[in-house]
Amino acid sequence: MDLAVVIPTLNAAATLPATLDSLGGGPREVIVVDGGSDDGTAERAAERGCRVVAAPRGRGSQLAAGVAAAASPWLLLLHADTRLGPDWQAAVAKHIACEPDRAGYFRLRLDDDSRAARRLERVVAWRCRVLALPYGDQGLLISRALLDTVGGIRPLPLMEDVDLVRRIGPARLRLLDADALTSAERYQRDGYRWRSARNLAILALWFAGVPPRLLTRLY
Template identity: 65%
Template sequence: MEQSLTIIIPTLNAARSLGGVLAACAEAGAEVVVADGGSTDGTAELARAAGARLVAAPRGRGSQLAAGAAAAGGDWLLFLHADTRPAPGWAAAVRGFMAVPGNAGWAAHFGFALDDAAPAARRLERRVAWRCRVLALPYGDQGLLLSHAFHDALGGYRPIPLMEDVDLVRRIGRHRLSVLPVAALTSAERWRRDGWRRRSARNLACLSLWFLGVPPRLIARLYS
């Protein structure tokens, strides 16, 4: 019996990018849940028009991801950011992973790619590939696929304001994490706006503070 899939997308004023993500999601013919944190830019209307199920959630990515998972009806869950589009062919890769019985206790993520031709983007992609290969630390903009049962056994996403992706990946563990043979394309707007080096340095500082045990609410102040 084929396993069902729910795609969960947290949003907050994401109308500029959400349409492309929802179009990419159509490749799988899966249930789509948009967990919205109070958008005022037409995000909700766009989600409904695309046939997604809209769920209102307390603002904050961790809280929104948790709310989306609670509303999901699929045997498997795929968490995606609202500015991250899986590349063509992603649905076959996801279905292939889901079809392996032993993967019910594993999770998988996409490769990381940016929608920018700048050399700085290629350098960042290589650093992210190293981080995933050596440290087993994919971020939320690489998506996360895992069975609904495994997600629930892990306790799912915690309602924390930042580092919710690292928190869950650490609970999954490096020996239960796999990379899918397809990339997800993420908007480079944040790096272009903040500066490639500055944005990357800030992300690294947040990760370091997390491992030092600094509360996520304090890290969120630095991040924002």
Template identity: 55%
Template sequence: MSTSAASQRPLAGTYRTSAGAEAPALDRLSVVVPTLQAGTVLSGTLEALQPGAPGQVIVVDGGSRDSTPQIAEQAGAQLIAAERGRGGQLAAGARAADGDWLLFLHADTRLTADWPLAVQDFIAQTGEGWRAGWFRLAFDDRSSAARRVAGLANWRSRRLGLPYGDQGLVIPRSFYQALGGYGRQPLMEDVELVRRIGRRRLVELPAMAVTSAERYRRDGWLRRPATNLTLLTLYFLGVPPTLLARLYR
């Protein structure tokens, strides 16, 4: 299997995994965060990345008019502009990345403090293999409804191989490029990519992605999951993502 030129670079350092094996440090990792009017959540997302000291953090903004660009720059992230639309923004961030590994993360999702070791172990165990990792979902809400919805999402990810974008995605850049990357579509860009990855090549990582429950609290803990399931079903039936995006709003 061919590797990218970037994977031939010497590593800046190594660490020892929980299993005791040497593995590359996270300076090989580029984090891509698409944003739009994310000023209220972005700082927490970027702060949660700091313990892992990723080699690159790219914030791809789709035209925010709030404090999003300033927060990104103050955090030391690389800020680039792209046309609004999460699929296109994610693709633009991947093109700007120089790491051998990519972590795609939503702007309202914070990784728990154990994420660096989880990703380091995954990189060490995967090597040059073609696999992708996802994080267990949790919400920033202590209600039993939030726990139930998160539990169903994690079941869907394990059994059906359909983790959503709010669960993050860790993938070798060479694998991502071989798959053709994210499509320029306004919705279901995450589902479309993980279907190409395939369930057998998706790995659950032992860390949590804590995502905002704002939409669920606004729409209801029954109505929002039902809407998401309906949209997913329509997508599998061939309804265009452009139409689904209008229904999602």
């Protein structure tokens, strides 16, 4: 598959192997962009055959560095704690063939069997359907041509995913028919209600114009 998967990492040695396993052997390139891990993340990625790129810490700058290092015409931006469902390659191939001028994102699933997790998944599905606002933990499939058209990935320390999908716009976003299974660790640690409320507050402050470098203190 003529696709580069770009994964920003920071101390992700515990989750990255499962993410890489979920990719199978489909992508032409897997680029891990490390922001200075001290837990062996970069070494594990290299052992798995990934191309490892170093970049300043921050998902925006790391993703931008990974995109710059990739040679493929299609890019999949993926978090290091997100595992793709077994049908992801078919969904991506269909999108590339049928929707070449649009970007795609996966259905969010959380690795938690609780009712709170299912409620959050429904809220996320509504947010994507009504507000056209998928987050980075759902992955983002985009052609290099479209990414260049909307101005690329800005080197933001936070909210780089929202910034990008807002520039892509609702008309150029499509839901892919596959799941992205994402870690629920932060929600389990902080509580689903508190974590969701904090995320919503950060989003509201970002839309109000608060600089991302200040929002990182709340995240």
